[in-house]
Amino acid sequence: MKQSVTGLIKSILEEAKTNGLLRFETLPLIPVEAPKEKSHGDIATSIALALAPREGKRPLEIAKIILKGLEGKDIDFEKVEIAGPGFINFTFRKEYWHEILNDVLKKGETYGRSELGKGIDVNVEFVSANPTGPLHIGHGRGAALGDALSNLLQTAGYKIQREYYINDTGTQMETLGRSLWIRLLQLHNQNVSLPENHYQGEYIKGIAREMVTTRRLDEIIKITKARDFFDLSKMPEEEVIPFFTDYAKESILKGIREDLERFGVRYGRWFSEKSLYEDGKVDSVLSEIKERGFLYERDGALWLETTRFGDDKDRVVRRKTERYTYFASDIAYNNNKFNRGFKRVIDIWGADHHGYVPRMKAVIQALGNAPETLNILLVQLVTLLKEGKPVAMSTRAGEFVTLKEVIDEVGVDAARYIFLTRRHDSHLEFDLEVARRQSSENPVYYVQYAHARIASLFRETAVRGIILPETVDTGLLNLPEELDLIKDIANYPEVIEGSALSLEPHRITYYLHGLASRLHSYYYKYRVITDNLELTYARLFLLKSLGIVIKNALKILGVSAPEKM
């Protein structure tokens, strides 16, 4: 609808130019929007205001020219009027709105989908927490955002691959393995203490005990040809630690997988950093970049010239010690994504990594891609409130509230919904008590309740033997509240496109809230099932459409749409 109004105005302006009424050289962008004030019609444009200074005319004059040009056109609005300083407000005929419902019911769960993405392959990488400990609440936010964004983009017609990058190599993995090894030594009453920079969390002790009960430890003793545990503990560290690194990594990763699965997140691929080295991808990408002339040696180390692309200093990819930095595999990973055919790459990071954005953007360009092909969304950290007080969290010290605990306490729906009520770069306070409460304080129930109410209504009509016919007279829906609801419904595809373009799924939660609010109000004020059967049909038709939209939107957020509450 917007497009047709835009096109209409455009042609009128061009006609006015040929008639000598206007003299612009190039047409400016024609701003068209839905006004927030109802009396301003359904759609409005400020083009007359924008054009006025260039034309040397008053905005009202230009608005009148446009209005005049409209007269001969074959589009029927209920009303077109000039308002305020020169806005032109269009009001559609009611028939236009009434038509919408048929479309919604016909499309059902596909209502809201669009071709915006044109099947473009997009890689969405999110969470990617190091397998050194369980997921905490901050990861939950990234998970909710990444998954909802993926759903959203799919709805908007993109082809999405969800991906998790596993940092399963490097010194931190050794540290992890050593942490486990030391816990095992302690378990066998050996007097060793865990260094401060190692992983202190209780979960490492749990893994140690697990290794004993599952007999995995015995197997390792056998493989290393040690006689017993004591013998094993005398062996050189570098020979035994890889076993523990592997076990710890697998065990933790298994937990991460389970948590995410339970949270409703399924990845298309779990990508191992280690595999990049094993497949020679790191070496090959570096030599490729070297050919392009962006690599150089200095002080015995190998550097990527990221300053060529706006970074404030160049970055080391291989240390003097010959060991690669994490940056090196990051380059290979990004290159790999594009080599797999993704046209666009979206990364979701914790905001504490924002300093890495310029260098990754540089990498993209050094690889010969446009910087816009990489979107990095920074998620602000979550402040967890328990009994109204913030809970301090530190991963290394092993002091944190895990995602699992949060889900156990508040449930998946509430957790996901709350994470998605904020823009990604806005701070988020997560109040455990509020999230747990099954009351109006909890926004998720407000929306779910709207859906349950509609479902309940249809259970009631079934009992009463009222069966909704395939076609109904939607022209009976003339209450202002009914038209507002229809306009909300009609607006849904635009909300999807807007959210998809801006990568902001939180807009959907706000949209849903407004929708639910108008439904609750309508539901309270009017009765759907009345003595007038035709009217009852029409209202049921409206509510059925509404239920469809709520369900579709909740599905994008990854929140269930209950039939009963």
Add this chain to the structure above:
RNA sequence: GCGCCUGUAGCUCAGUUGGAUAGAGCAACUGCCUUCUAAGCAGUAGGCCAGGGGUUCGAAUCCCUUCAGGCGCGCCA
């Protein structure tokens, strides 16, 4: 010191990419269940959009600057 993010109602946050009179939830106060679900509805009150300057028909939104808070600035991971 340099860079990034944030600053909107008592609290938590939206604000459709520069539009018309700045919104919602919570908290506070007043009402509404003999009705298809009260996890709901109706209403009252609450604002120097951190401060200052600029850009223009028009700014919470863009630019400059000051202040406040958070984060980041390694051949760490």
